[in-house]
Amino acid sequence: MAPWESIDVTFEVNYGKTVALVGPSGAGKSSIISLLEHFYEPTAGQILLDESPIHQIDHKLFHQKVSIVSQEPVLHDGTVRYNILYGCEEWATDEHMIEAAKLANIHDFIMESEKGYDTECGEKGVQMSGGQKVSCF
Structure with missing residues (x-):
């Protein structure tokens, strides 16, 4: 799904819970992850983490609260x-x-x-x- 296509989705994840995004190819799973990872901005609506807009949250703080495991994980160059x-x-x-x-x-x-x-x-x-x-x- 291209970033300019519409994703009409609302969900809430309770603290300490594990959630999996599943669906058919093209359903928008990767687009949702890309929005969460701040690879691009939503054109409408907002993404909140602990009631704060995600774009206002420090990237390190985000990764302290949220873990994303991709089908094709990429490790950072390091140990x-x-x-x-x-x-x-x-x-x-x-x-x-x-x-x-x-x-x-x-x-x-x-x-x-x-x-x-x-x-x-x-x-x-x-x-x-x-x-x-x-x-x-």
Whole structure:
């Protein structure tokens, strides 16, 4: 769906809940994510996060409150640690990071690497499989 096409949708996500956007090809799922990620602005209506317009919210704060897992995840150029802690590095501890990795079933893979959590992912995560990228993301 192109950004100029109309998406007439309203939804509310309660704090702490997990939501999946599902639908047929062309239904607007990627467009909604692009709006949430602030890749482009809505032409009508508004997007609110905690009753504040999303464009007024700092990008890091947004990622502390919202996580988006794409079909085709893209990792940031940096370490596994950086990618797992992205958006919450100011408060998350190594224990949080390790617990998240264990829950995502990627901890053992990470620890097989000589540098562990300090292993470089490579630009856009090119050194990892798709499943490993999703687990880190």
